[in-house]
Structure formats: C-alpha cells, structure tokens
Amino acid sequence: xxxxxxxxxxxxxxxxxxxxxxxxxxxxxxxxxxxxxxxxxxxxxxxxxxxxxxxxxxxxxxxxxxxxxxxxxxxxxxxxxxxxxxxxxxxxxxxxxxxxxxxxxxxxxxxxxxxxxxxxxxxxxxxxxxxxxxxxxxxxxxxxxxxxxxxxxxxxxxxxxxxxxxxxxxxxxxxxxxxxxxxxxxxxxxxxxxxxxxxxxxxxxxxxxxxxxxxxxxxxxxxxxxxxxxxxxxxxxxxxxxxxxxxxxxxxxxxxxxxxxxxxxxxxxxxxxxxxxxxxxxxxxxxxxxxxxxxxxxxxxxxxxxxxxxxxxxxxxxxxxxxxxxxxxxxxxxxxxxxxxxxxxxxxxxxxxxxxxxxxxxxxxxxxxxxxxxxxxxxxxxxxxxxxxxxxxxxxxxxxxxxxxxxxxxxxxxxxxxxxxxxxxx
Numbered sequence: 001x002x003x004x005x006x007x008x009x010x011x012x013x014x015x016x017x018x019x020x021x022x023x024x025x026x027x028x029x030x031x032x033x034x035x036x037x038x039x040x041x042x043x044x045x046x047x048x049x050x051x052x053x054x055x056x057x058x059x060x061x062x063x064x065x066x067x068x069x070x071x072x073x074x075x076x077x078x079x080x081x082x083x084x085x086x087x088x089x090x091x092x093x094x095x096x097x098x099x100x101x102x103x104x105x106x107x108x109x110x111x112x113x114x115x116x117x118x119x120x121x122x123x124x125x126x127x128x129x130x131x132x133x134x135x136x137x138x139x140x141x142x143x144x145x146x147x148x149x150x151x152x153x154x155x156x157x158x159x160x161x162x163x164x165x166x167x168x169x170x171x172x173x174x175x176x177x178x179x180x181x182x183x184x185x186x187x188x189x190x191x192x193x194x195x196x197x198x199x200x201x202x203x204x205x206x207x208x209x210x211x212x213x214x215x216x217x218x219x220x221x222x223x224x225x226x227x228x229x230x231x232x233x234x235x236x237x238x239x240x241x242x243x244x245x246x247x248x249x250x251x252x253x254x255x256x257x258x259x260x261x262x263x264x265x266x267x268x269x270x271x272x273x274x275x276x277x278x279x280x281x282x283x284x285x286x287x288x289x290x291x292x293x294x295x296x297x298x299x300x301x302x303x304x305x306x307x308x309x310x311x312x313x314x315x316x317x318x319x320x321x322x323x324x325x326x327x328x329x330x331x332x333x334x335x336x337x338x339x340x341x342x343x344x345x346x347x348x349x350x351x352x353x354x355x356x357x358x359x360x361x362x363x364x365x366x367x368x369x370x371x372x373x374x375x376x377x378x379x380x381x382x383x384x385x386x387x388x389x390x391x392x393x394x395x396x397x398x399x400x401x402x403x404x405x406x407x408x409x410x411x412x413x414x415x416x417x418x419x420x421x422x423x424x425x426x
Contacts, residue, residue: 025055027323030075030083032061032068040343048330054323059083065197076101076315084318085327087310088136090127091197091379091389096313097130098383103314104133108325118350119332126378128311135313137332138349140340142308143369143376144205147261147269147279150291152179161293165209165233168268168296172243175267183265188243190257191270193234195397198253200379200389201306202270203396206230208304208377209297215380220388220417223410229298231399231406239402249400262286270295272308276365277345292365294372307376309349341366347373384421391416 031041038060045056059082061068069092075083076096088096096102109116116124119138128136148161156175162168172188179186192198204214212226237244245252245260252260254271258278261269264285269275279290294303312331314324330336337348341359347369353359354370380388395413398404404412 025053025323027054027056027320027327028059028082028084029056029327030059030061030072030086032063032087034063037344040340043343044331044336044339047336048327052326052330054326056327065089072096076317079317081315081317081319083315084320084324085312085314087139087312090307090309090311091385093127093136093311093313094130094381094385095383097135101316102130102135103316103318103321103324104135105137105314105325105328106134108329109134112325112329114329118352120349120351120373120376122374122376122378123307123309123349126376126381127307136311137313137328138309139312139331139337140310140346141349141373141376142272142274142347143305143372144201144270144272144295144308145305145369145372146293146295147271147275148291148293149267149286149289151289152267153291161291162268162296164299165296166299169237169241169243172267173241176243179267185265187245187260187266188241189237189268189270190244190252190260190266191248192254192257193238193244193248193252193397193400194250194256195393196253197389197393199393199396201308203230203234203392204306204377204379205270205295205304206234208306209295209301211298211301214388214392215382220380220414220421222392222417223407223414227410228406231396231410235399235402235406238400249397273347273365273369274345277363292368304377305372305375307378309347311349387420388417391420 029045031038042058045058049055061071069089072086076099116134120141123138123141124134128134128138146161152175153161153171156178158171162171168189176186176188192202207227207230210226210230212224212230213221215221238246238248257269257271258275260266262279262284276292278284279286281287295305297303312328314321314328318324332349334350334352337350337353338356338359340346341348341353342362345363351370354366359366379385382388392413395409399406399409
C-alpha cells in the first residue's frame with residue numbers, strides 16, 4: 001500500500017468516522033509526532049480533564065509533517081466542526097489564516113488577561129498574527145544553530161567556535177585533513193541539503209547571514225547578489241572545498257545529519273535544538289564533546305536562525321470554542337510548558353521557562369537558546385508559502401547537485417514563483 005493510499009484512507013476515516021463528539025462538554029484535539037510525544041500529550045490531557053472537568057478526545061496524526069498538514073487541510077476545507085484544536089507547523093499558519101480556518105484569539109486573551117508578552121515577541125508578531133489578529137500561540141519554538149566538536153577544536157589549536165563562514169571553512173579544512181588519517185569518512189560540515197523543507201530553512205539562515213532576503217515589500221526577491229553568493233558558497237562546500245559530503249543534496253535531512261555528526265564523522269553540524277539531548281546519550285560517540293554556537297555569518301553581517309516550531313490554534317468551525325480556549329490556555333501555561341520541556345526536551349514557547357532554575361539545571365543549553373530565540377528569522381508569512389518553498393527546493397537543490405549554476409537556479413526560481421503567485425491570486 002502506497003503512502004498516498006494510506007493518507008487517503010486516514011483522511012476518509014477521519015471524515016466519516018471520527019467527527020462526532022461523545023457529549024457537548026468535549027474538545028477534540030488533533031496532534032501527531034513520535035509515539036513518546038503522543039503518550040505525553042495523553043498525560044497532559046488527563047491532567048487537564050481532572051482540573052477542568054472538560055473531556056478531551058485525541059485524534060492521533062502520523063509522525064510525517066506533510067501528512068499531518070494534509071489531514072488538517074482535508075478537515076478544515078470541509079468546514080468540519082472537528083478537530084476543535086490542533087497543532088500547526090509554523091509554516092502552515094499563514095495559509096490556514098488566509099483560508100479563514102483559524103479563530104481570532106484576541107478576545108479570549110483579553111478576557112482572561114493573558115499577556116502575550118510571556119512569549120518571544122518576534123515569534124508572536126511574525127508568525128502568530130494575521131491582519132493584526134492573534135490566531136495562534138507558540139507551544140514549541142525552534143531555531144537553527146551550529147553544533148561543534150569542542151575536543152577537536154581544542155586539539156588543533158582553535159579556542160572558540162567559528163564566527164564567520166571563512167573561519168568555518170578554515171577550521172574544517174585543517175581538521176578534516178588530519179582526522180582522515182584515522183577516519184577516512186570524516187567531513188568538516190554537515191547540514192540539511194536534500195530537496196525538502198529543511199533545505200529552505202538552511203538556505204534562509206545562510207542567506208540571512210549575508211544580508212540576503214527571500215521577500216521584500218510582499219515581493220519575492222530571491223535572485224539577488226547576496227543570495228547568489230550564498231548559494232555559490234554552499235556549492236563550493238560540496239564540490240570545491242569538499243568539506244561537506246557528496247550526499248548532502250541527495251540524502252541529508254535532520255536525522256541523517258544528526259546521525260552523521262553523532263557517529264563522530266563531522267566537525268560541525270547545522271541542526272535544530274532537539275539534537276542536543278540525543279548527542280548526550282550514552283551510545284553517542286560525541287557525548288560530552290559537543291558545543292553550541294550561533295550559525296556563522298559572512299564578514300560584516302550578522303548570524304541568522306530560521307524560526308521553526310509548533311503552534312496551537314482553534315478551528316473557526318469548532319462548536320466548542322470556549323472549551324477549546326480553556327485547553328489552549330492550559331497548554332501554554334507555565335506548568336504545562338515546563339512539563340513539555342522536562343519530559344520531552346521541547347523548547348517552550350514561553351520565554352520565562354528558560355529562566356526556571358530546575359530547567360537550567362537539567363538543560364544548561366537552554367540559557368543559550370533563549371538568546372537565539374530572541375532573534376529568529378521567519379519563513380515568508382504568505383498563504384502560498386508552500387508553493388514558494390517547493391519551487392525553491394527544486395532549483396536550489398539543482399544548483400547544489402551541480403546541474404545548474406547558482407545565478408541561473410535563483411533566476412529561474414524567482415520567475416517560476418512569481419508566475420505561480422499570479423495564478424494563485426487569480
């Protein structure tokens with residue numbers, strides 16, 4: 001049975017079998033993720049039910065992000081009253097809001113005196129607002145960062161993590177050459193370069209560190225000198241300096257990158273915060289040897305970190321909006337956010353959690369994360385972002401593979417995107 005067939009069956013089962021509440025005092029919550037994440041959501045729901053007396057039914061989504069989005073789109077497009085509440089990847093929010101699928105939360109926030117200042121300001125303003133209305137709240141915040149081998153930098157005379165890309169290349173070339181004497185498969189730098197959404201997250205960071213942009217004044221501006229230079233550097237990492245492995249553009253997604261670095265086969269790794277705790281596992285070859293730093297930048301510019309994460313919203317078609325708000329409020333409360341951090345290692349949407357003494361004892365790197373999350377760079381907050389991303393993925397990956405040059409790739413991407421937007425707006 002193909003993935004598409006499984007998805008279709010799941011959607012049909014949801015539409016025809018999973019759309020009735022057991023009673024009026026019930027909230028239907030749709031959420032996906034790894035089995036341990038689903039299990040912990042069930043614990044949170046149990047706590048909420050005991051405290052509120054409100055019943056919550058959970059609809060379990062797949063782990064795959066694209067399947068999760070499609071399952072929600074099917075339900076919301078059909079104006080179904082379930083699910084009432086759901087988690088959204090940050091990249092979906094503008095599409096859902098533009099489609100009229102999300103409830104405005106401002107009246108609820110005002111009535112219960114919930115100050116959005118408890119969240120990271122740029123996350124709320126750049127991702128959770130649409131037409132000046134608050135339509136979602138952050139549950140889990142993500143941002144790209146640089147992992148590095150502290151032991152190897154010290155071994156070869158480098159006291160600190162690289163600040164610029166030139167430094168990263170310099171360190172990588174020297175250390176890679178020496179390490180290959182005992183580990184022929186060792187590389188300087190691994191990052192997400194396969195043709196999927198993670199490639200765009202990487203590119204936004206790398207280009208942003210050169211002053212590059214994706215959108216300006218609601219116009220797509222990809223074919224710029226800064227972006228061309230950035231893409232040229234990424235190609236050179238693979239084909240000229242050869243400090244990134246040749247399967248970067250064919251296989252390297254988050255887990256492939258993490259595994260490669262965790263096996264002890266790379267000096268630097270671009271990844272999300274989730275990798276930190278896994279690198280500290282007993283079976284990790286790099287346990288106790290890893291440091292964290294901001295993604296490097298080009299000389300004269302600043303580091304950038306792509307905003308990622310999961311946000312909670314209420315369906316415009318819910319028939320239990322007041323009850324749903326109670327569940328949303330519970331989910332973003334200090335107590336629940338701390339539990340999500342302590343049990344799952346999630347990076348809370350609330351910034352005050354990063355100052356919690358118990359949190360800092362268990363996760364010392366959270367103090368560093370809090371600073372990074374104050375300066376996150378979002379993906380274009382446009383309802384047709386999915387189309388933009390798919391086109392960019394195709395052309396940027398083509399350049400990384402050597403099939404086309406950076407200038408041609410970005411020129412063709414910008415042209416194709418603008419033509420696609422014209423069709424979308426008709």
